[in-house]
Amino acid sequence: FPGAKLAEFTPIDPHLSRPLEDMINNGTLPEDWAVYYCNTKCAVEAGHVDQAWFDEFFGMVSEEMREVRMRGAFASFEGLVYPTFNPRLHTDSDLTDSFTEGMYHYRAIDWGSGPENAFVCLWAAKDAVGTWYIYDEYYSTDQNMTYMDHADRIYNKHPWPNDSWHGPTYGDPASPGLARLFTQSGIPIVGANNQVIEGIETVRVALQLKNGDPKVVIDRDRCPNLIRELQTYVWEKSRGGKFTRNAAPKPLKRDDHSCDALRYLLHTNSGAAGKGSVTGGKIKPKNLKRFLR
Structure with a gap:
């Protein structure tokens, strides 16, 4: 026409x-x-x-x-790291209402300090059959907050008694100074297993359904940022805009801090060789003054 x-x-x-x-x-x-x-x-x-x-x-x-x-379906992200994640299958509401005695609780932290580098903490429980329940998140991109502010928010968000049912808080071992600072603030940090590709594979396996049931369940009301990131976490493309086939895969480092914390939780707890406690004697103390400003 x-x-x-x-x-x-x-x-x-x-x-x-x-x-x-x-x-x-x-x-x-x-x-x-x-x-x-x-x-x-x-x-x-x-x-x-x-x-x-x-x-x-x-x-x-x-x-x-x-x-x-x-x-005419809505688009998903090409090259998704976790293509099997489905909010309809892997999320639920009010997870803590169904918790029972005998569940082990863990936390995981990914250090961050700004709009493009979120500070994230996840709370999780694991039952006797190995199902993970991610029941809360702390997510902050506020540049005005100090690390001590973050520690205070995390400490007061959920009770964490010193008993056999509340396990360690995993943290990125690349920041031993922050780990010591949080340990001194009442949040003992254990160095997470930070293997990226192996850790991603652990999460991918956990997201597969077992006999029709998910092995990872996320609270859809309390963990919106984790759910969002799992749906947008993609592999890095080459300069030509294609996904590399021969080079080692590498996830795109953007808006991925909740995904990193989830990887710390599942992979460190999977029995894979870890990095050891960052509060142990082999790691030399760092100057903590720069974190207290």
Whole structure:
């Protein structure tokens, strides 16, 4: 048609479409809104789109984008580190209401100090059959807070009695000075196993369903940042914009601090060779004054 323009409205950017997707899933769309999906598969079946073009086009579309392009589904992130994570299967509400005696409790901290480098602490419980329940998070990007402020918030968020059911708090072993500071503040820190690829594999295995049941359950009301990061955590691409096949895989270091804390929890507790306690005598003390400002 003269003057016509072809416009594409496929939701290929998850960052842009996620708010709308959340409103649809949560039933919070405005009453006068309606959502329609343009389905290319149906268009082929109705004879509006040529089958040869369809086969050629979708032969070039990545697996992650196929349902988006074909059926109008909302996009997921390409190259997801945790593609099996599903909020409908791996999240629930009010987890602590169903806790019983005999569950072991742990915490994990990923040190951070700013808008692009969040400070994160996760609280988790593990039952007798090995199911993890991530029941709370502390997440802060406030640059005005000191590490002592973070320690105080964590210390007072949940009681942590000195008994056999409340285990260690795992921390990134790259910051032994912070570990000692928190230990002196009443939060004893044990160095987490910081193996990245091996730790990611531990989490990936834990996210698989066992006899139809998840082995990791996250409180959807208390841990929104962990849930968000698990859905957006991707592998790093090469300069050409492709995922490297021959080079060692590397996760993209962006908005990943909750994922790191989850990896510390599961991998350190899996029995893999760890880094040892950062409060042990082999690590020399660091100057703590810079953390007290």
